[in-house]
Amino acid sequence: MDLGRRSLFVYALLLALWLVVAGWQAEEHVRFKAYARTALRNRSKAIASMLGASIRGLQIRGAVFGNRLQPVLDELVNARSNQLETASEVTSVYLLNAAGEAVASAGRTIDLEQRDILQEGERWGKGNVTFVYPVEGAPPEGGTNTLAPVVIPGFTNGPRSFPRREPRGEESRSNRVESFPPPEGEHPPAFISTNDEGALVTNEPLPRPERPPRPADGERSRRPFWARGMNEKDYAGLMQKKELHGLVLSMPLDAYYAASLHDLWLRFVIGFFATVSVVGSGLAWRNVAKTSELQIRLVRASELTTHLREMNLAAAGLAHETRNPLNIIRGLAQMISKQADTAPDVRERSREIINEADKVASQLNEFINYSRPREVRRTAVQLNSVVKEVVRALDYDIEEKKIVIETKGEQLAVEADEQLLRQALFNLLLNATQAVGTGGEIQVVAEKRGSTEAVIEVRDNGPGVPAERRSEIFKPYFTTEKTGTGLGLAVVQQIVLAHGWDVECVANDPKGAVFRISHIRIAA
Numbered sequence: 001m002d003l004g005r006r007s008l009f010v011y012a013l014l015l016a017l018w019l020v021v022a023g024w025q026a027e028e029h030v031r032f033k034a035y036a037r038t039a040l041r042n043r044s045k046a047i048a049s050m051l052g053a054s055i056r057g058l059q060i061r062g063a064v065f066g067n068r069l070q071p072v073l074d075e076l077v078n079a080r081s082n083q084l085e086t087a088s089e090v091t092s093v094y095l096l097n098a099a100g101e102a103v104a105s106a107g108r109t110i111d112l113e114q115r116d117i118l119q120e121g122e123r124w125g126k127g128n129v130t131f132v133y134p135v136e137g138a139p140p141e142g143g144t145n146t147l148a149p150v151v152i153p154g155f156t157n158g159p160r161s162f163p164r165r166e167p168r169g170e171e172s173r174s175n176r177v178e179s180f181p182p183p184e185g186e187h188p189p190a191f192i193s194t195n196d197e198g199a200l201v202t203n204e205p206l207p208r209p210e211r212p213p214r215p216a217d218g219e220r221s222r223r224p225f226w227a228r229g230m231n232e233k234d235y236a237g238l239m240q241k242k243e244l245h246g247l248v249l250s251m252p253l254d255a256y257y258a259a260s261l262h263d264l265w266l267r268f269v270i271g272f273f274a275t276v277s278v279v280g281s282g283l284a285w286r287n288v289a290k291t292s293e294l295q296i297r298l299v300r301a302s303e304l305t306t307h308l309r310e311m312n313l314a315a316a317g318l319a320h321e322t323r324n325p326l327n328i329i330r331g332l333a334q335m336i337s338k339q340a341d342t343a344p345d346v347r348e349r350s351r352e353i354i355n356e357a358d359k360v361a362s363q364l365n366e367f368i369n370y371s372r373p374r375e376v377r378r379t380a381v382q383l384n385s386v387v388k389e390v391v392r393a394l395d396y397d398i399e400e401k402k403i404v405i406e407t408k409g410e411q412l413a414v415e416a417d418e419q420l421l422r423q424a425l426f427n428l429l430l431n432a433t434q435a436v437g438t439g440g441e442i443q444v445v446a447e448k449r450g451s452t453e454a455v456i457e458v459r460d461n462g463p464g465v466p467a468e469r470r471s472e473i474f475k476p477y478f479t480t481e482k483t484g485t486g487l488g489l490a491v492v493q494q495i496v497l498a499h500g501w502d503v504e505c506v507a508n509d510p511k512g513a514v515f516r517i518s519h520i521r522i523a524a
Contacts (some may be wrong), residue, residue: 003007003289003292003293006289007285007286007289010282010285011267011282011285013467014278014281014285014470015252015278018057018274018275018278019280021271021274022269022274024270025028025269025270025271026269027268029263029264029267031256032259032260032263033260033263036256036259036260037124037256040129040251040256041122041131043251044129044131044133044249044251044382045131047090047249048075048131048247048249051072051073051076051093051137051247051405052247054072055069055135058072063151064151064153064244065151066104068150069095069104070104073093073095073104073105073106074106076090076093076106076107077090077091077093077106079105086265089230089251089252089254089255090107090247090249090250090251091107091128091250091251091252092105092107092108092110092130092249092250093105093106093107093247093248093249093250094110094247094248094284095135095151095244095246095247095248096241096244096245096246096247096248097243097244097245097246098245100246103244103522104151104152106248106281107250110130110248110250121299124240125253126253127252127254128250128251128252128253129250129253129255129256130248130249130250131248131249131250131251131253132246132247132248132249133246133247134245134246134247135244135245135246136246146150149166151244154453162406170417175459176265186276206522220293248315260297291510296508322364324365326357326360326361327357329353329357330353330354330357330358330361333350333351333353333354333357334350334354334505336350337350337351337354366487366488366491367487375498376414376416376417376420376498376499377417378415378417378499379415379416379417379418379422380413380414380415381413381414381415381416381418381523382411382413383409383411383412383413383414383446383454384407384409384411384412384446386418386421386422386425387425387444387446388407389422390422390425390426390429391405391407391429391444393426394426394429394430394433397430397433398433401431401433401436401437401438401439401440402438402439403436403439403440403441403442404439404440404441405441405442405443405444406440406441406442406443406444407443407444407445408443408444408445408446408449409445409446410446410447411446412446412447412454412522413522414454414520414521414522414523415520415521415522415523416499416520417495417499420495420498420499421495423491423495424491424495424496424517425444425456425458427488427489427491427492428492428515429442429444429458430488431488431489431515432458432460432462432513432515435460435462435463435512435513436461436462436512437462440460440461440462442458442459442460443457443458443459444456444459445457446459448522449518451517451522452521452522453518453520453521453522454514454520454521455517455518455520456516456517456520457511457514457515457516457517458514458515459508459513459514460508460512460513461508461511461512462511462512462513463506463511463512464508464511464512465513466503467507470504470506471507473489473505474489474492474493474503475490476490476492477490478490492515496517499515500519501518501519501520502517502518502519503515503516503517503518504516504518
């Protein structure tokens with residue numbers, strides 16, 4: 001498997017692992033929400049069981065008095081005194097009859113007209129959840145059970161009224177009304193009088209209020225004691241309106257949403273770290289792949305460099321060996337041209353041979369110089385002294401073309417290989433003398449750039465170098481001169497790179513070219 005296919009396989013594997021982690025976290029979040037719903041549902045069941053136990057405890061022969069039940073409901077939804085509220089967060093409690101009407105309630109108002117509340121068993125809204133449970137002991141739908149809890153209005157245990165007993169003694173006798181039995185066969189006369197307290201006293205019997213018809217003995221035995229004096233119609237209406245069938249609990253979802261959001265953030269953090277891990281692993285693999293590829297390229301480049309070095313040495317040796325017979329040919333041509341009996345045409349051909357031999361020898365010297373390895377031996381070099389020596393070496397060319405050359409700048413000592421620096425400056429000045437015409441101007445400027453670096457510039461007022469060719473003139477065998485070899489500036493770049501400097505060609509003002517060597521370290 002090559003490196004490209006291996007990288008695709010690793011990236012696909014990392015993507016699959018990320019998808020597995022993302023799917024796992026999504027499933028865990030869904031499972032957490034289901035668990036939270038179940039926990040909320042179980043809490044509501046516990047509250048319903050507790051409330052059912054309270055209702056059963058408050059029953060007296062099937063009846064639950066409202067003045068005793070209402071404090072229990074209020075306490076259940078009271079946040080200040082109810083410790084259960086912190087766990088259940090009950091906001092509304094409704095007790096329903098068979099028709100779905102509220103018999104007793106506490107807390108926030110619930111719209112019981114929404115029939116789906118009573119039909120679904122539980123209803124999850126945006127801000128709260130409503131649970132509907134049957135009351136334990138409630139009769140089946142459409143039936144009646146005297147043992148079912150019935151909420152009736154409350155009562156108070158006030159003082160009972162008893163018949164007034166008359167006081168004993170003389171005072172009591174003065175308040176009595178004496179009566180004598182009537183003769184046989186006659187109705188006693190009616191009279192109305194008042195006693196000492198101003199109450200009416202009569203001997204006529206007062207009419208009794210009509211009592212409702214009593215239920216049969218069997219029916220009376222099935223009713224609770226508090227309903228035995230009621231007629232059938234009132235008792236049936238009371239049972240229909242006040243008999244408990246359902247319990248409605250409403251609980252807010254703030255804690256549920258907060259827990260779900262916290263779990264979602266937790267899953268997001270886990271997913272984020274998984275993403276970072278996958279991306280980091282992918283980048284690490286890419287770096288490893290690039291490193292492996294670079295190592296392969298370096299090995300190949302090393303092999304190529306070794307091969308080129310061997311060829312370079314072989315070419316340099318061949319150039320060196322070629323120069324010896326070339327010198328012999330040049331010497332023979334000079335001998336022929338200097339003989340007195342040599343014909344003029346032979347003498348002219350001999351001079352041409354000498355000129356061509358000089359050109360070939362110059363090219364061979366440049367090639368040997370270019371192929372020579374650059375080993376830098378840094379010492380403290382006086383820059384102005386080296387410039388003056390190079391200018392003196394070019395006095396013949398400068399005087400021949402009547403060039404005006406000027407050297408200026410500070411007295412600087414730089415860290416460089418003196419021989420290589422002299423050769424680089426010689427090539428730059430030779431290139432400038434070849435570029436300018438008769439009476440041209442050349443400037444050599446050395447100056448500081450900062451506290452630790454120096455710059456050398458060779459300026460001329462020749463035709464200059466076009467912008468598109470300024471990066472090509474440092475390539476081997478590139479030249480704009482007919483007699484140039486194209487290796488002078490290439491040698492300059494070799495020396496500059498060996499020292500860790502930079503060389504560039506820019507335009508001169510108003511015309512010409514500037515060759516600048518920068519980042520030269522100043523000697524301590």
